[in-house]
Amino acid sequence: MAAKLKGWKEIPEAGTIVEPGNARNYKTGGWRSDRPVWNKETCIHCFFCWIWCPDMAVQVDQANKKMTGINLEYCKGCGVCAEVCPKKCFTMKNEKELTNE
Amino acid sequence: MSTIQKNKLSLTGNQAAAEAMRQIDPDVVAAYPITPQTEIVMAFSQFHADGKVNTEMIRVESEHSAMSACIGSASAGARTMTATSSQGLALMHEMVFIAASLRLPIVMPVVNRALSGPINIHCDHSDTMAERDSGWIQIFAENPQEVYDHMFLAMKLAEHPDVQLPVMVNQDGFITSHGVEIVDVLEDKAVKDFVGEYKPKTPLLDLKHPVTMGALDLYDYYFEHKRQQAEAVKRAFGLFDKVAGDVSKLTGRKYPMVETYQFDDADYVIVTMSSAAGTTKFVIDSLRAQGTKVGLLKIRLFRPFPYKIISGLLKGKKGVAVLDRSASFGAFSPVYTEIMNSCYYLDARPNIYPVVFGLGGRDLTPKLIESVYTGLIGNKFKTDQIEYLGVRE
Numbered sequence: 183m184a185a186k187l188k189g190w191k192e193i194p195e196a197g198t199i200v201e202p203g204n205a206r207n208y209k210t211g212g213w214r215s216d217r218p219v220w221n222k223e224t225c226i227h228c229f230f231c232w233i234w235c236p237d238m239a240v241q242v243d244q245a246n247k248k249m250t251g252i253n254l255e256y257c258k259g260c261g262v263c264a265e266v267c268p269k270k271c272f273t274m275k276n277e278k279e280l281t282n283e
Numbered sequence: 284m285s286t287i288q289k290n291k292l293s294l295t296g297n298q299a300a301a302e303a304m305r306q307i308d309p310d311v312v313a314a315y316p317i318t319p320q321t322e323i324v325m326a327f328s329q330f331h332a333d334g335k336v337n338t339e340m341i342r343v344e345s346e347h348s349a350m351s352a353c354i355g356s357a358s359a360g361a362r363t364m365t366a367t368s369s370q371g372l373a374l375m376h377e378m379v380f381i382a383a384s385l386r387l388p389i390v391m392p393v394v395n396r397a398l399s400g401p402i403n404i405h406c407d408h409s410d411t412m413a414e415r416d417s418g419w420i421q422i423f424a425e426n427p428q429e430v431y432d433h434m435f436l437a438m439k440l441a442e443h444p445d446v447q448l449p450v451m452v453n454q455d456g457f458i459t460s461h462g463v464e465i466v467d468v469l470e471d472k473a474v475k476d477f478v479g480e481y482k483p484k485t486p487l488l489d490l491k492h493p494v495t496m497g498a499l500d501l502y503d504y505y506f507e508h509k510r511q512q513a514e515a516v517k518r519a520f521g522l523f524d525k526v527a528g529d530v531s532k533l534t535g536r537k538y539p540m541v542e543t544y545q546f547d548d549a550d551y552v553i554v555t556m557s558s559a560a561g562t563t564k565f566v567i568d569s570l571r572a573q574g575t576k577v578g579l580l581k582i583r584l585f586r587p588f589p590y591k592i593i594s595g596l597l598k599g600k601k602g603v604a605v606l607d608r609s610a611s612f613g614a615f616s617p618v619y620t621e622i623m624n625s626c627y628y629l630d631a632r633p634n635i636y637p638v639v640f641g642l643g644g645r646d647l648t649p650k651l652i653e654s655v656y657t658g659l660i661g662n663k664f665k666t667d668q669i670e671y672l673g674v675r676e
Contacts, residue, residue: 188507195508196385196508196511197384198485198495
């Protein structure tokens, strides 16, 4: 996560991003305070969570049309998935408590 | 010295700016008219309507939109210009900072006018001084000729690959903008060859090299980008004399960052900018005829500020009055503050007096300027007390 930060002489001017798609390098999972814990058993693979997730953190197996989990490197813990899930498959658990567990 | 053909035209400061814009023929002009800048947009619109420029003219609904459109256009890679005054510049304020931070070489004539309120349409520098920390280069013109010459100086400096910063070309509202003077105008080709073709570094329209501009920049990199910006302004400072020298080769006129008049042997000096310098020169001539050793230091380049040049010049002077055409309420005015900063480390610091004049277009008469020199000579001013020149008690 903690990549070495570059000095002002090493970076493009004005904050211009000259390399497309590098938002992937920005792992936003560290922002999360609550983690969506997914119950695989009750999931009906409707993809509501996938379509609503603002950070494309819901991972799916496209070939088999199955939801496979949450990418915690990017999930910011906003809880939209838990809100929209018709089967209430997500439980938002506090990261601190999860660590203690 | 030069084979460049010159025409003498009678132009106002506004017309001189518009004429330079016609010759530069920028890709995009997005502007909104405001007194006293209106004539620039009017004259340029006429050039546009008559097919004398290839510019895309964007008629916007406000100055905030004007600068926003300019930022879009310059980001796309187009050579971009606008013009404004007073409230217009104030309305642009947030976009003015963005233009500089995104390193977009926009050139903008600013026809200096007092900020409201109470509402006033006449000259002072409160509009441009409110933008002095925006990251723009600020050049001040004394007369229409300087306005004209500064325009392509500004374009060249702004677009220099080591600079990439926007420039304000300031002139005094009405005094310069509506005063007709004889202006030496270069032939079109000379200006076009001088500014050349603009080669943007990372234009948005270069589809083979897609970029994102203005993305979120937090505590991990924002500071580094500000450090880069400081360096770019520093490089602009280093390149100013070179670019000004290149303009001199075309025009035969000189554009030092700081200009002096009857200065070397002068004991008492006025420091000021813009049209006030012209009146001061006139007063100096009459005082010199009476044997008084008085002189002038005129600042052309205000941002970046030429500290060392100025401290070198003011060293050993007996008295210096700094005439500011703007006020910073509860503090000293911008030019005075910079002059004080320049002189702090001098062994022999002159007495430097803060004088505020000409707010809202109050006339700066030769008599008032003479009273400043008399005050300096008679030791009548206090260094820690602002003298309000020409205000009624």
